[in-house]
Amino acid sequence: MHNAGLDEAVAWSRARDGDPDAFTSLFDKHRDRVFGHALRLVRQPHDAEDVTAVVFLEAWRRRDAVRVVDGSIIAWLLVTANNTVHNLERGKRRYRAALTRMSEPGRTPDHADDVAEDLDNRERDRRVRDAFATLSTADQNVITLCVLEELPLADAARTLGVPVGTVKSRLSRAKRRLGDLTLVSEPIHPALEGGAE
Structure with a gap:
């Protein structure tokens, strides 16, 4: 479906009523932006693809909960991506903890994670991702909306309620x-230097 001139608020109203074509048009419009945001947070394209899929599944499943702000659902999708990444990382920590409990004594550790870390992007990017991950979900959402996506404060406030x-x-x-x-x-990002506008 071609998205030029798409009236997103109207399309979402139809999607909320169960119109799959309207939902597809919104998926086509926003999937790359959601994927890009997820990739910034999780680093691995396959994980970012999983996050993107979950975000749109949640948008369809929870259609009545999606907020349209300034005629768009993108802010809701990005906040949902943050929450999805948070859940994904929590699941990975639980999985690693379970593996640690199951490991045999004296077993040689797998160095793949160390090698992957060495091959990771610049050290500064790693520090920023790690720091972002330690923020509360509320702080992650406000950084996503106001700094990374440069939404006006009023739009961010409406999105977050x-x-x-x-x-x-x-x-x-x-x-x-x-x-x-x-x-x-x-500065991590030019918008992080100054105060809120």
Whole structure:
């Protein structure tokens, strides 16, 4: 389906009523942006593909819960991606913990993770991802919407269902925490330098 001139609010209204073609048009419009955001967080394309699939499955399954902000559902999709990544990482930690409990004494550890870490992108990117992962879900959402996606504070507040003042205070706290955690001399992202607008 061609997306030029797509009236997203109308398409979502039809999708919410169960129209699969309308939902497909919204998937086609937003899948690359959701995938790109997921890839920033999880690093592995196959994991980002899984996150993207779950996000759109949740959008279809929870159609009545999706919020349209400024005529678009993208903010809801990105916040759902954050939550999905959080759940994915929690599942991986549980899996690793289970494997550790099952490992045989004296077994030689697998060095694949160390090699993969060495091949990872720049050290600065790793620190930023790690720091982002330690933020609360609320702080991750406000950084995603206001910094990475550059949404106006009012749109972020409507998406999250909180007052603008809450978004401002969360954004300030999250920027400060990211700066402390990454310990980099240059800014992580140009929008992290200044205060909320």
